[in-house]
Amino acid sequence: HPVLVLNGPNLNLLGVREPGIYGRDTLAAIEARCHSTAAGLGLRADFRQSNHEGVLTDAVQEARTAHRGIVINPAGYGHTSVALRDALAAAGVPVVEVHLSNIHRREPFRHHSYVSGVADAVICGAGAHGYSLALTHLARLLEDAR
């Protein structure tokens, strides 16, 4: 099974959206990076993005049987979504949370993430490289679990 790399709302606008905060890499560039990082780790990445909380929740539920682990950038829903957190808690596979920006250096409402309490690891502030770090750590968790 592949690993799921799941991206939340507005990340489809990366590259043009607040580049001073999120960088100039597009989501397509991040996807390409994820595929090459995953290949180097002997994994396959199923890379997705949605602006819809329910679609993201469905994807996490699907991962219970279709994916070996989850890398998730919940974007704004990290700060609001109990539903997404509950789905991740029930996923039964390792979860690594990623944020491009350092959410702790930003507005107070970004300091809390509902996802962090159910994630095995959290990576924030490393920009697009954070996805590679997350996949690398996920590979280690999968290796440890064997």
Ligand code: DQA
């Ligand atoms: C983000 C940080 C969130 O606070 C924000 O709502 C996003 C992107 C990040 O990757 O830095 O949309 O998750």
